[in-house]
Amino acid sequence: MSSIVEPTITTTSVAALVKDTYKGKIHPDWCPGCGDFSVLSALQTALFELGLKPHEVLVVSGIGCSSNLPGYINTYGMHTLHGRSLAVATGAKLGNHELKVIATGGDGDGYGIGGNHFTHTMRRNIDLTYLVMDNQIYGLTTGQTSPTSRKGMKTKSTPHGNVENPINPIPLAIVGGATYVARGFSGKQKHLVELIKGAIQHKGFSLVDIFSPCVTYNKDNTYQFFNPRVKILEEQGHDTSDFHKAMGKGYEWGEEIPIGVFWKRTDLPSLEEHEPVLDEGGPLAFRKLGISDEQAQLLVSELL
Amino acid sequence: MATVDFSIGIGGEAGQGIATPGDILARIFARRGLNLNAYNAYQSIIRGGHTFLTIRASDGPVRSMGDKLDVLIPLNQDAMNRHLRLMGTGTCVLFDVDKIKPGTAAEGVQLCPLPTKQLTTGNKLAGNTVAIAATLQMLGVEFKALEDALTRIFKRKGDAVITENVGFARAGYDYATANFKPFPFKAPDLGKGNAVLTGNMALAMGGVAAGVKFYAAYPMSPSTGVLMYMASHAQQLGIMVRQVEDEIGVMNMIIGAAQTGCRAMCATSGGGFALMTEAIGMAGMIETPVVCIDVQRAGPATGVPTKTEQGDLWQALGAGQGDYPRLIVAPTDQLDAFRTIPELFNLCDKFQCPGLVLSDLLISEGTASVDPKELNFKTKIDRGEIIFPEAIVNGQAQNPFGGANDNAYLRYKNTESGISPRAVPGVMGHIHVAATDEHDEDGTLISDEFTNPAKRRMMVEKRARKMEAVLADIVPPKLVGPETAAVTLVGWGSTEGVIREAVEKLASEEGIVANQLAIKWIVPFHADEISHLLVRSKKIIVVENNHSGQFARYLRSETGIAAHGHIRKYDGEPFMPHHIIDAVKEQLAGKTELSVPTHEIQV
Incomplete structure (x- = not known):
């Protein structure tokens, strides 16, 4: 196995970057009290603390309340289609692998309609950071069940209670091939900043599933629900390199719900490191177009 | 004017080795400078069924599979039974007499039974070689042409295999000389070689000429040939090729790559195209140029995967919800397919919109010969109004990173032409969001709390206005x-x-x-x-x-x-x-x- 060097983050002249540098053009239109405010702020803080220049970061979202995030942060952004952020982000990362590409969205966007891309993006271990603002409800469509809604939960589309089992993103991601799997909580912002910084610095696919309560439509999974339950893994001496312990922690749900980094491995190359086309020459997007006369002659000679 | 114009049909079941003799014949004719068309009728089956390859060659223009067959090579009884009735006066039918009974032929058909077992000393794989050797003899092609072709094909298998196969071919060739009546014409050698390619290869090569750096696909007949060409040349040409989980992912992924500044392309057939359409609308909305090839096959739904149709015209016209500018082009043959892709990329870059190519199985899996001089990879490249990091002009600006309320750069500026200079991620001072929600000139969403009919109208008209100038850039039909x-x-x-x-x-x-x-x-x-x-x-x-x-x-x-x-x-x-x-x-x-x-x- 090849040894992986932690990516070096270029720190620009500190004078040029202040935390407000990452403030977007408009104020978020989320409901007052929405957990997503905290995620946005944590992401801005993480970028600032890592000294990443805004023009070197691309934030790609799908569709949904949380997917409005790119409009609220001063980096390059793409606000794509419902469920497609990871596919678009993958193309963007391969097109310019020098960009820091961060995908954001909600549980419906990522685990529901985007489930197929989620599965396949993880197994590729492409160097993307995926922040899922998991509120266990469809908010923008005014309160229907989501792939992470708990069994029995009453929503507008399940008025007699949800009869389906929810997805558990943590074990799914560990088994699926993600190499950095974490869970955060909007109510623990400082902790969340560290999780996001770790995810951005991780070379490979990183998932941070974030409990980000919907104060309007989810009366089950509220701040009051999570606050007494969340237990920070980093304070418990959890070994993130132990697969079985990570899986076990991922399944814990009840009076104690673990948050923090469950699983991390740095011994696997990321997709870009696997691709000989990216070995040299800089980003594909900036390379010269066309082929040499010798290459053209070779292609034609194959046809003769 | 053509002095010779002949067609050879080879029929058998899938897996019987029709492609290789077909390829040998095609290349031999093309090397003599003859024009060529090959069309393979086949089914969605790996072994069995009935495959029928028609190769037509002439010293005049060859623009279709033609109307007639001069030579029939049935490799099994089924092929003989199906096609003997098509053969008329002056034609000939070559078959393995140990395996196949000819049935009743029309008057004037020369039945050419080949004692294949004896000629190949029992080698079961060599029957096809004997048949094409006899055919070439009857068409007046010198043996060396076949010897050279076999030497090329079996090069990797070593001298012993070459010698053995050349021996079988010689036996077939000599048997025909001794026993069959040659055609009254000879396949001429015009002293110049033609290149042989399929439409899918031409489309891929067009992408190469255009400078495609990112190609993604999900395998789907009859478009898979484009993926195969791209994949086998990717490392040599510095092209990122990805096989994606589905066509939805394909289109979204190439849009992501195109957004960063790559020329990005994909190919699929009607079913995959249907899955892509929402994202094609995204390319229209965020004004990101991509090229998507739909190699049409008989639909609807799974349809007939190995058969041709021009049934996706309205699907392309209606791809994606809402109104948005797109370009749609239907190449007319293989060479035109090669030339169309770079032209389309230039237009897509200039007008910042998706470009759709309507090929079909006939072009894409059909084989044609072209003069190698026509395969010009030095095509014009016009990226339109694109801003790359090298073009930083305001690196000295007070706020080089842009930021809150900084409108120095408007990605979707409402210009007279409708075209707004496009900065790619990584450029300082040009930060913006490319959004599929309707947006203002600076990229800010206007579809949520800021909905504004006047701005919506302005942006619809801005995008639509781009199309007004496209016609002037393309040649009208004649x-x-x-x-x-x-x-x-x-x-x-x-x-x-x-x-x-x-x-x-x-x-x-x-x-x-x-x-x-x-x-x-x-x-x-x-x-x-x-x-x-x-x-x-x-x-x-x-x-x-x-x-x-x-x-x-x-x-x-x-x-x-x-x-x-x-x-x-x-x-x-x-x-x-x-x-x-x-x-x-x-x-x-x-x-x-x-x-x-x-x-x-x-x-």
């Missing part, structure tokens, strides 16, 4: 043939060649003066030019490979001109010239306004 013709045959895309042959044969064999209008550009559409040409036509007949007359309907919607007659084929097989000729004759005689030719070859 009428081929005399203006005073009795009938004008209108087609689009892949039917150009077969219609041309039909027009020529109508004149030379039937005394009917026809002309032809072949349409390549669907969107934008040269409505004025086309109307101008067609209002003077005595009789307009639209020829197309679908059931409902999709192009005839489009022609009427864009020009108000309703065709007088229709020739439609939707049995999965392409037109042959005589299908069109017979239909024109019956329509000129007033017998019908809709002809649906019957495909006589049982495949």
Whole structure:
């Protein structure tokens, strides 16, 4: 196995970057009290603390309340289609692998309609950071069940209670091939900043599933629900390199719900490191177009 | 004028080794400078079924599979039973006498039984080699051409295999010399070599010439050949090739790559295209240029995966919800496919919109010869108004990173042309969001709390305005043939060649003066030019490979001109010239306004 060097983050002249540098053009239109405010702020803080220049970061979202995030942060952004952020982000990362590409969205966007891309993006271990603002409800469509809604939960589309089992993103991601799997909580912002910084610095696919309560439509999974339950893994001496312990922690749900980094491995190359086309020459997007006369002659000679 | 024009049909079951002898024959003819068309009728099956490869060669233009067969090589009894009835006077049928009974042939058909077992000393794989050796002998091709071809093909297997196969070929060649009557003509050697390629290879090579750096696909017949070409040349040419989990992912992924500044392309067939359409609308909305090839096959749904059709015209016209500018082009043959891709990329870059290519199985899996000089990879490249990091002009600006309320750069600036300079991620001072929600000039969403009818109207009109200038950049279609013709045959895309042959044969064999209008550009559409040409036509007949007359309907919607007659084929097989000729004759005689030719070859 090849040894992986932690990516070096270029720190620009500190004078040029202040935390407000990452403030977007408009104020978020989320409901007052929405957990997503905290995620946005944590992401801005993480970028600032890592000294990443805004023009070197691309934030790609799908569709949904949380997917409005790119409009609220001063980096390059793409606000794509419902469920497609990871596919678009993958193309963007391969097109310019020098960009820091961060995908954001909600549980419906990522685990529901985007489930197929989620599965396949993880197994590729492409160097993307995926922040899922998991509120266990469809908010923008005014309160229907989501792939992470708990069994029995009453929503507008399940008025007699949800009869389906929810997805558990943590074990799914560990088994699926993600190499950095974490869970955060909007109510623990400082902790969340560290999780996001770790995810951005991780070379490979990183998932941070974030409990980000919907104060309007989810009366089950509220701040009051999570606050007494969340237990920070980093304070418990959890070994993130132990697969079985990570899986076990991922399944814990009840009076104690673990948050923090469950699983991390740095011994696997990321997709870009696997691709000989990216070995040299800089980003594909900036390379010269066309082929040499010798290459053209070779292609034609194959046809003769 | 052509002095020779002959066709060879090889039939058998999938897995019997039809592709290799087909390839050997095609390359031998092309190396002599002959023009070539090869069409393979096959089924969605890996072993078994019936595959029928038709190779036509001539020293004159070859624009379709033609109308007749001169040589039939049935590799099993089924192929003999199916096709012997197609063979007429002057033709010959070569078959393994140990395996196949010929049945009753028409008068003047030379039956050529080959004692294959004896000639190949029992080697079961060599039967096809014996048959093509005998065929080449009868066509007056010197043995060395075949020896060279076999040496090339078996090079990797070593000298022993080469010697053995050349020996079998020699036996077949000599047997034909001693026992069969050669054709009265010889396949000439024109002293210059032609290149041989399929349409899928041409489309991929067009992408290479255009500077495609990112290619993604999900395998789907009959478009997979583009992926195979790209994948096998990716490392050598520095192209990122990805096989993606589904076509939704494919289109979204190439848009991501294109957003960063790559030229990005994908190919699929109708079903995959259907999955891509929402994202094609995204490319329209965020004004990111991508090229998507739809290699049409017989639909709907899974349809007939290995058969051709021109059935996706309205799917392309209606791809994605809402109104947005897109370009749609239907290349007319393999060489045109090669040239179209770079031209389309230039237009997509200039007008910042998706470009759709309507190929079909006939072009994409069909094989043609081209003069290698025509495969010019040094094509013009125009990236349009794109801003790369090298072009930093405001690196000294007070706020080099942009930020809150900084409107120094407007990604979707409402310009007179509708085209707004496009900065790619990584450029300082040009930060913006590319959003699929309706957005303001700076990229800010106007669809949520800021909904604003005036801004929505402005942005719809800005995008739409881009299309006004496209027509001036592309060549309008031309009428081929005399203006005073009795009938004008209108087609689009892949039917150009077969219609041309039909027009020529109508004149030379039937005394009917026809002309032809072949349409390549669907969107934008040269409505004025086309109307101008067609209002003077005595009789307009639209020829197309679908059931409902999709192009005839489009022609009427864009020009108000309703065709007088229709020739439609939707049995999965392409037109042959005589299908069109017979239909024109019956329509000129007033017998019908809709002809649906019957495909006589049982495949």
